[in-house]
Amino acid sequence: MIEYDEIENRMVLKLVYYGPSFSGKTSNLLSLHDILDREGRGDLMVLDTKDDRTIFFDLLPFFLTAPSGLKIKLKVYTVPGQVKHDATRKAVLQRADGVAFIADSQISEETNNFESFKNLENSLTFVGLSIEKIPLVIQFNKGDLHNIISEVDIGRVWKPTGIPIFLASALYGWGIVETFSKLVGLTYDYIDKRYRLKQDHGLDIETFVQKLTCRSEEREQGGNG
Amino acid sequence: MRKDQEYKCNHSIEYVVGCEKSLREIIREDEMMPLLKGAVRAGAAAVKIVDSEGGILWEYVDTLNKGVFSEKLPLHLEGEIAGHIVIKGEKETNLKGLSELLLYTVKIVMNNNLKRMLTAEIHTTVVNQSYEELLETNRRLKISEKKYRELAGSLEKKVQERTEELKMANVKLIQQEKMASIGQLAAGVAHEINNPMGFISSNIGTFRSYAESLVEFINAQSEIIESFNPTDAIEGLKEKRERLKLDYILEDIKELIKESLEGADRVKKIVSGLKGFSHIDEGDKAIIDINEEIERTLHVLTHEIPEDAEIIRDFHSLPGFTCNPAVLCQVFLNIILNSIQARKKGLKFVIRTGCEDEIIRITFSDNGPGIPKEIRNRIFEPFFTTKEIGKGTGMGLTVVYEVIDAYSGSIDVESQPGKGTTFNIVLPLGKNAKIR
Ligand SMILES: Nc1nc2c(ncn2[C@@H]2O[C@H](COP(=O)(O)OP(=O)(O)O)[C@@H](O)[C@H]2O)c(=O)[nH]1
Ligand SMILES: Nc1ncnc2c1ncn2[C@@H]1O[C@H](COP(=O)(O)OP(=O)(O)O)[C@@H](O)[C@H]1O
Ligand SMILES: [Mg+2]
Ligand SMILES: [Mg+2]
Numbered sequence: 001m002i003e004y005d006e007i008e009n010r011m012v013l014k015l016v017y018y019g020p021s022f023s024g025k026t027s028n029l030l031s032l033h034d035i036l037d038r039e040g041r042g043d044l045m046v047l048d049t050k051d052d053r054t055i056f057f058d059l060l061p062f063f064l065t066a067p068s069g070l071k072i073k074l075k076v077y078t079v080p081g082q083v084k085h086d087a088t089r090k091a092v093l094q095r096a097d098g099v100a101f102i103a104d105s106q107i108s109e110e111t112n113n114f115e116s117f118k119n120l121e122n123s124l125t126f127v128g129l130s131i132e133k134i135p136l137v138i139q140f141n142k143g144d145l146h147n148i149i150s151e152v153d154i155g156r157v158w159k160p161t162g163i164p165i166f167l168a169s170a171l172y173g174w175g176i177v178e179t180f181s182k183l184v185g186l187t188y189d190y191i192d193k194r195y196r197l198k199q200d201h202g203l204d205i206e207t208f209v210q211k212l213t214c215r216s217e218e219r220e221q222g223g224n225g
Numbered sequence: 226m227r228k229d230q231e232y233k234c235n236h237s238i239e240y241v242v243g244c245e246k247s248l249r250e251i252i253r254e255d256e257m258m259p260l261l262k263g264a265v266r267a268g269a270a271a272v273k274i275v276d277s278e279g280g281i282l283w284e285y286v287d288t289l290n291k292g293v294f295s296e297k298l299p300l301h302l303e304g305e306i307a308g309h310i311v312i313k314g315e316k317e318t319n320l321k322g323l324s325e326l327l328l329y330t331v332k333i334v335m336n337n338n339l340k341r342m343l344t345a346e347i348h349t350t351v352v353n354q355s356y357e358e359l360l361e362t363n364r365r366l367k368i369s370e371k372k373y374r375e376l377a378g379s380l381e382k383k384v385q386e387r388t389e390e391l392k393m394a395n396v397k398l399i400q401q402e403k404m405a406s407i408g409q410l411a412a413g414v415a416h417e418i419n420n421p422m423g424f425i426s427s428n429i430g431t432f433r434s435y436a437e438s439l440v441e442f443i444n445a446q447s448e449i450i451e452s453f454n455p456t457d458a459i460e461g462l463k464e465k466r467e468r469l470k471l472d473y474i475l476e477d478i479k480e481l482i483k484e485s486l487e488g489a490d491r492v493k494k495i496v497s498g499l500k501g502f503s504h505i506d507e508g509d510k511a512i513i514d515i516n517e518e519i520e521r522t523l524h525v526l527t528h529e530i531p532e533d534a535e536i537i538r539d540f541h542s543l544p545g546f547t548c549n550p551a552v553l554c555q556v557f558l559n560i561i562l563n564s565i566q567a568r569k570k571g572l573k574f575v576i577r578t579g580c581e582d583e584i585i586r587i588t589f590s591d592n593g594p595g596i597p598k599e600i601r602n603r604i605f606e607p608f609f610t611t612k613e614i615g616k617g618t619g620m621g622l623t624v625v626y627e628v629i630d631a632y633s634g635s636i637d638v639e640s641q642p643g644k645g646t647t648f649n650i651v652l653p654l655g656k657n658a659k660i661r
Contacts (some may be wrong), residue, residue, distance in 0.1 A: 002243050014243045042304010057242065059305040075243050075303070094241040 003105055004195065009127060011210040013074045013191065015183060016092055019102035021081030027170035028179070029060045029078060035177055036216040040064060055139065057092055064211045067202035074212065076185075079193070081116065086123070087141040094127045098135035098187035100179055105140040105148035105167070137164045137185030139179040144169040181213045244342070246273070247424065248300070248307050251338050252331070260334070261285035263328050264312065269320065271313040277306055291315075296324040300331065414658040419487035420525040425562055428485045435478060438469045512545035513553070515585060515652075516578055529565055534572040542577040544654060548632060556628050559621040560648050566612070566647070567593030580654070588649040595642035604638065640660045 004010035017025040026046065033044045042061040049181050062074040080091040093099075101120060103113040121131050130148075140154055150166065158165050167177025190207045191216065197203040261272040262285050270292030273284035292313030310331065312324045360508045445465050449458040466472070523536065530536070546553075564574055568591060577588040596604060603609045605626045610619030629636045634652040 002241065003245055012243070012245055042301070045303065059243075059303065063304065073303075073305070077242060092242045095243070160350075 008071075009069055010071045011073070011191075011195070013072065013097045013187065015074060015076045015098045015100065015187065016077065016096045017078040017100050017102055018089070018093070018110040018116070018120050020082060020104060023081065023100045023113075023116075023144075024106040024170040025078035025081070026058050028100070028139070028141070028168075028176055029058050029076060031170045031176040032076075032180055033060055035173055035215055036212075038215055040211055045078050048085055057088070062212050066089060066197065068200065069195075070201045070203070071185045083119075086119070088115075089119070089129055091155070091205050092122050093129070096127075096129065096134065097190060098183050099124075099137075100183050101136065101138045101163075102139050103138060104144055104219050105142045105154075107147050107149055110149060110185070124191055135183060135190045137166065137179055137183045137186065139166045139175065141168050141170050141175075143167045143175065153177050164184070177215065178214055184212050185209050199201045246339075246342075248276060248301075248302070251302075251335055251342070253338075254283065256281045256338075258285065260330055260433060265324055267323055268316070269314045269323055273311050274300070274308055274331070275311060276308045281633065282308065294320055296320045298328045300328065300335075302335065306631055335545075366557075383532050395600060419425055420527065421491045423528070425485050425488040425492075425614050428481045428488075432478070432481050432485075435474045435481075438471070438474060442466065442469050442471060511550050512547050512549055513550045515543050515546055515553070515587065516540045517577060518550055518554055519557050519578070519587075521562060522554045525554075526558065526561060526565070531565070531569060531572060534565070534569060534574060536577045537573070539575060539577040543578055543580050543585055546585060546652065546654065552628055556587075556625050556650075559625050563621060564589065564591035564646070565595055566617075567591060583654040585643075585652040585654060587652070589650075590645060590647040592645040595644055595646050596638065596640040597642055601638060601640060 002014050017159060019025055026147065029044055033041070034047055040062055040146050042063070045059040045061075057080060058078045060076045062076065064072050064074075066072065077092050079085075079092045099120065103109070103117075124131050124134060138158060140149070146149075154165060154167075166175050166179040166182065168179055170176055185205055185208075188208045191197060192205070195201075197208070214219075257274065261274075261283060264272045265285055269287070271286040274282045276282055292315055293507035294315070294317045295311060295313045297312075298310045300308045300310060312320055312322055312326050312327065314320045314323070321596070356635045400448045406580075436465060442465055446462060449461050452458065519538075523530070561574070565572065569590070573592045575588070575590040577586075577590075579586050600609075600611070605622050606619070608619040609623075612619075626636060629652070632652055634650060636648060636650050638646065638648055640646040
């Protein structure tokens with residue numbers, strides 16, 4: 001956790017979208033930005049412009065307030081996938097509250113996925129976090145493409161880890177919110193244990209997830225209906 | 226171990242991406258003030274930036290100017306309102322544009338600073354971490370370096386072994402080549418030795434029968450002298466002398482001995498030529514007449530040349546040529562032998578010599594089968610032969626080439642398959658550059 005200020009009644013959380021280069025981490029945030037309701041989130045800060053390769057991550061902030069008045073800010077970051085930015089990845093992972101591992105579904109990327117996942121494991125250890133404990137979901141992105149690893153194969157390899165797996169396409173926007181919802185839910189459980197969100201702040205998991213993942217069209221529909 | 230690692234980790238990554246920052250942490254006084262001053266100079270009465278609680282962060286006021294209107298724009302940071310820009314002035318229209326311009330500028334400064342800070346802080350982290358990693362890498366490198374050094378050690382040994390092997394093989398090859406050319410030479414020399422030896426032994430054979438006659442005559446002489454009948458004796462001696470053609474014999478003995486000695490002398494020279502082959506340019510030098518040497522070579526080959534062969538000599542007088550005669554004969558021998566071997570029946574062999582402009586030209590032409598175009602540029606190669614094993618060594622023309630080359634000359638071949646082959650030799654006079 002980045003910050004918990006009891007006096008200010010404020011909590012800052014950090015989620016990280018991790019994965020190999022080009023697997024679609026930025027696309028995930030762009031997609032979330034498109035799909036999710038404006039009310040609960042800020043704008044996407046893409047520092048990683050084409051001409052500006054020195055800043056290496058993107059940030060999408062979310063906001064919600066618990067019934068107790070506790071202001072929660074959730075910062076969702078991407079990490080740079082390239083091997084050379086290992087230090088940046090670690091700095092981003094530092095004090096993270098949850099991780100979404102974005103894998104590339106293409107068969108050709110299988111090795112990169114494994115390597116990146118191993119790198120995640122090492123980096124977490126390095127910053128004093130445990131892959132066993134930290135909220136973690138895996139997403140196989142680019143599911144819209146043809147030459148992709150089959151669902152059966154994905155299951156065979158990754159199911160035994162017990163980590164929730166999602167198939168998605170950031171390009172077409174499916175599986176993206178599902179991935180994020182699961183991660184947010186796991187993160188709630190993780191935080192709740194220590195900060196008693198429900199007990200002390202009246203914030204239950206359903207509300208927490210619903211508020212962070214409210215789709216624009218849902219609200220529109222809600223408004224109309 | 227794990228504790229250790231955790232300890233290390235806590236110390237190597239200090240920077241946390243995502244830590245909350247206030248406006249004052251992001252923008253410096255000296256960056257903000259010129260912007261505010263600029264706004265005032267552009268017509269605003271007062272400009273200030275306040276934080277989210279309304280506390281003044283930066284302010285610039287034009288005391289002469291009392292603004293009545295004011296404009297307030299929120300300043301967003303990471304999706305939250307971090308503060309406001311408050312601007313006052315006399316004209317409302319002017320203010321709106323000014324405040325928007327200012328907001329836009331502040332945002333750019335803020336964003337740039339944010340990027341710079343993140344970069345700088347991450348850079349520090351990288352440096353710190355790199356140090357840790359360097360230590361680790363260094364440790365691992367040391368281990369692998371040891372491994373590679375061992376490997377390199379054995380590699381060097383292997384390379385040395387291979388080099389040694391190669392050297393040996395090369396030496397062997399050179400040796401083989403030498404042996405082969407010496408063998409070829411010896412074969413040629415054997416021909417040469419055989420022929421003078423032929424006439425030496427036949428001369429000596431003749432000499433033996435002459436000697437028998439002499440012995441018979443001397444014996445008869447003794448008998449007659451023993452009979453003490455001088456008149457009869459003188460007649461008998463006369464008669465005997467005539468019958469044994471002693472006068473002729475006595476005459477021929479001189480000639481035979483002279484010839485035999487010459488032959489023996491040549492054998493000596495050939496053998497010394499053989500010794501000197503590897504040092505063509507150092508051999509016994511003599512001024513020779515090439516026409517004579519060709520004639521001598523033909524003579525040596527008498528037994529090899531088919532009886533029906535027609536040998537046409539188109540010789541022109543030549544100046545003396547300084548060379549090792551035995552070696553030059555070897556050249557002629559090799560070329561003539563090839564032609565003899567190329568056509569057994571009906572060989573017509575033309576030898577033409579001449580000298581012009583200090584250059585001796587020798588041409589050997591046969592009416593043999595010729596040399597196919599495909600192999601014409603290979604015939605001078607060592608060991609190149611089209612003849613069956615035991616017959617050809619493929620060294621003949623190689624030796625020819627080397628010798629001619631040693632005398633700064635040149636040789637080329639013209640051939641029309643089915644018609645014949647011509648070898649043209651050019652030997653420069655005087656400037657026998659390679660000959661000391
Ligand atoms: N077909 C397809 N392409 C995708 C998808 N998600 C991302 N991409 C493409 O993959 C490339 C890398 O995406 P990006 O989000 O920049 O990857 P990052 O390096 O992980 O941030 C871009 O060209 C995207 O358009 C997807 O779901 N389907
Ligand atoms: N006068 C010639 N007529 C036809 N072929 C020839 C003649 N002279 C040389 N050659 C060809 O050149 C080859 C090489 O000749 P040489 O070096 O003397 O080696 P060798 O006589 O041992 O084969 C011969 O095998 C033959 O094929
Ligand atoms: Mg990206
Ligand atoms: Mg030959």
